[in-house]
Amino acid sequence: MHFGERIRELRESQGLLQRQLAANLEIDTPMFSKIERGERKAKREQVLKIAEILKASEQELLALWLADQIKEIVTDEDQALQALKIAQKDINQANTK
Template sequence: MDTSERIRQLREVKGLTQKQFADKVDINQSVMNRIENGRRPVSDEEITKIANFLEVTSDYLLGMESKPNIMFSDGGDSLSDDEEEYLKEELAKYRKMKEQFKKE
């Protein structure tokens, strides 16, 4: 899973539309659309804003960590079982795809 996919996935977990999310992190919606679709790299400033709002590390967004360690504003300090399972499934898909690319 690349940075754009991680951002999109975490935004969806928060239940925000792309416009709502872009407004919250003070990034133009068309820019956010290009970021989430992988058509534009994320600047250092943008990755910091996004990571802070999503309450994850920039390392997770950049793929340097495999677990997001999300802190939810509802007082919880970890992912729900459903969220953990979803992310594990996505990680398994990513690893499978990565292995296929190595074989080619």
């Protein structure tokens, strides 16, 4: 489940239209459509705004949004999982220090 899929779920479950969300984000509908389909990446501030509009968890949406970007970097790389593991370790180290 990527970010776009999730916000589409939330949007549809609340009976909202793309153009309503788009207007709130001050982008046009085609752009919002692309974000939902994962063709374009939302900006961080847009993620926060979307969470607010859809009364969704900011943390959940940010996590999905970050995960999309991570996946984009490592997909088709043989070392994908190893790279993730290294990053994980380094971040844990930074946190505990």
